[in-house]
Amino acid sequence: MVDTLNLVVITGMSGAGKTVAMQSFEDLGYFCVDNMPPSLLPKFWELVKESGKVTKIALVIDLRSRAFYDQIDEMLSNLDNTNFVTTKILFLDASNEELVSRYKETRRAHPLAMEGRLLDGIVKERNLLSEIKNRSQIVINTSELTPRQLREEIFGNFKSAETKTFHIEVMSFGFKYGVPIDADIVMDVRFLPNPYYVPEFKKLTGLNQAVYDYVMQQPATEDFYERFSSMLHLIMPGYEKEGKTSLTIAIGCTGGQHRSVALAERLGKDLGQHYPVETSHRDMNKRKETVNRS
Template structure:
């Protein structure tokens, strides 16, 4: 039929206030999901009908539904069953123990949304009663009692990233110190301990992307040893970034003008880092082509 829309994956994120819905939603957004926050359950079907027209651009949709919808939340199980007739739908319920939730609300000095004139504990109990049937029918239950925001984000990434999808992207960037440090750099290495090909007449006009310059740089004392050692040192760093759910980093490799030594080193280092599991590697030459 002409009006039939392609079916994409749908995830409903719900659960206890203070259990980490915002953190989970941010992690899903980083994975490429289209996230809608504070959506009344009755709006799920119209949302999916509208986004169906952009199915290729929005193949994965996550909707955060919670008690901010007031009395509407009780209709979520019925709405979910209706949606499942046409699309793959899962419900993820985030939970935590009462004492942990109390501490979290107290730490941010905000009232529970169902607290009213009573205590935080009263609000939590009311919310648990409202969400009991939703929790019981959820496809995924995540207890965040012992997770900080970084650990929870990592759990969400583990649950929803596709097989083979990188958990961290590192950009290995060559640059010239004479043009200043890159502003967004995480780690910097200085290749000015190697002889500069710029002073070799036959190499001056070439760059580190050319075989002649590459061979010259790599045969210098300490060049290959440094690259191998730096790649080895970066491996636990990149693995740690994944555990802490740091999605991107920049490793900057500098030389005087960013044309020869840093370019060769960036290319060689990137090649070695591609063996680190869960890491996607990009190479960027910031100052290549400058006079």
């Protein structure tokens, strides 16, 4: 059983940024549900309580009719009377002029003006949502906000000290198998002496301590690693500040078996002291007998 469930209800004017908000909450580790019918919510709460695994949920709700609104209002009132759910309502708003501009730009129809004037639909929705807006704990006007600024606003309101939204993937690979297409930073370490040509290391990998030591004890390795590591520590805060949630650093040698593996392991451990890091070795166990280099 879960003791306390943190629930955020994301609602507001159509076109005010609910999609960006949902993506932001996903990055904050929330289980996000988009437009679940209120009639299904009681069963949903039962499943959540039984699982005991979900502690943060964000519900995105569009209020597109009076009947729908009445159901949601009843749901929120019931939640206020429970002792296992802490509820916050996030209301996203924007000026009529900005909403008209956004709908014109996307050429989408407003849900309450499918066959009528766009502005009439916006005004109708604003009147329909006035009560829940007054009930909301947090109201964000997105008229002057870019998607990135809205994300930062949400992070400022809902990110806890222990929430990690930026993580790093350190990957080794072999150039003869192709450069990883999802890499953000690629470093080529084929300039270092190759353990493949040491007979006892040929069939081993950079995870072997003797191979690891061989790579790290080369005169060029330490100087390179210190410079590369310093550069990464310099630029990581910038990536995080720009709102990037993940970064893939790919280190490659010829076959992805020795040098790149050893350096990826060292880099992963070092960066792991400051960020969540996953280290993987894409090509470490591949062999191409027709190619006599690693």
